[in-house]
Amino acid sequence: MCNEYLKRAAATNLAELFSEYGIPLRIDEAAPNRALDEPIRPTERATVLRPLDPARPTAGLEMVDLRWWLVPAFHRGPVKDWRAMSTNARIETVATAPTFKDAYRHRRCLVPLTSFIEYSEPAGWKKGQPKQRNEISWAGGDIRFFAGLWERATPADFPEGLESFTFITGPAAPDVRPIHDRCPPILTLDQGLAWLDLEGPGKTAFETLPPAGTFDIQVSPREQLMSAEMRRLL
Numbered sequence: 001m002c003n004e005y006l007k008r009a010a011a012t013n014l015a016e017l018f019s020e021y022g023i024p025l026r027i028d029e030a031a032p033n034r035a036l037d038e039p040i041r042p043t044e045r046a047t048v049l050r051p052l053d054p055a056r057p058t059a060g061l062e063m064v065d066l067r068w069w070l071v072p073a074f075h076r077g078p079v080k081d082w083r084a085m086s087t088n089a090r091i092e093t094v095a096t097a098p099t100f101k102d103a104y105r106h107r108r109c110l111v112p113l114t115s116f117i118e119y120s121e122p123a124g125w126k127k128g129q130p131k132q133r134n135e136i137s138w139a140g141g142d143i144r145f146f147a148g149l150w151e152r153a154t155p156a157d158f159p160e161g162l163e164s165f166t167f168i169t170g171p172a173a174p175d176v177r178p179i180h181d182r183c184p185p186i187l188t189l190d191q192g193l194a195w196l197d198l199e200g201p202g203k204t205a206f207e208t209l210p211p212a213g214t215f216d217i218q219v220s221p222r223e224q225l226m227s228a229e230m231r232r233l234l
Contacts, residue, residue, distance in 0.1 A: 002146075002169060002184045003087055004117035006135075007047060008036045009143045011063060014049070014112060017143060017189060024060040026052065039117065042069045042087045048148055048165050050109040057196035061110075070166035071153045072099045078157045088184070089149060091170035091203050100166070103149035104202070110192045111146035111167050120179045134179050135218045138186065145192040146184050147206070170206055175215040186210075 011027050018025045040046045045065040051057035070086040071079060089100045119131040138144065146167035153162050172183040185206040187195060194200045 002116045004039050005113045006115045008114040026062040028064050048109040067164040070164045073153050079155045088169040089166045103151050107150050109148040109150045111148040118180045145187040147195045173209045174212040
């Protein structure tokens with residue numbers, strides 16, 4: 001399970017990347033600025049890229065900031081009353097789970113990142129102590145993507161509508177397995193464009209795990225204490 005990641009890339013970096021493929025990227029100029037070294041955590045707003053026309057994803061994408069922690073369209077109460085853990089969507093059930101199945105069929109997106117974080121229990125760890133923070137990246141440190149889903153809901157406290165997102169997780173890759181038993185697929189742009197194709201392979205493209213040596217893991221101390229809510233999630 002991944003509940004923290006970093007995007008050390010500006011909008012211009014993303015635009016340049018997609019321009020190499022001849023894909024227009026429409027940027028929301030009203031999107032809030034975020035420091036590139038600031039970790040992204042659940043319930044915060046973060047950048048996603050979604051097709052302007054879901055049937056033709058390579059015709060153009062838009063870059064928007066949405067809430068990370070998907071609220072399904074069928075939820076009508078206040079956002080705080082949606083307590084189901086939906087920061088991630090399990091690959092095993094994403095096509096059938098009520099929370100995710102409609103988005104999986106119709107509303108896919110890409111979530112850009114440059115590394116993600118998993119926490120583990122170091123030797124001698126005791127309950128209540130900080131866990132070990134493992135930052136996971138890849139050779140070259142280029143921009144990669146989570147396989148995302150987005151949804152629009154109208155909760156009681158957002159009558160104007162609330163758009164939110166989640167991303168796929170599956171069994172851990174060999175490099176990550178000593179730290180956690182789950183891991184999000186990390187996509188190149190080519191793989192990301194295949195994910196956006198609603199007629200493409202979808203989640204079956206992630207059944208083969210990347211080989212050992214794909215990821216680099218850097219251990220670092222926690223930069224700040226986590227909230228009680230985040231402690232429960234870990």
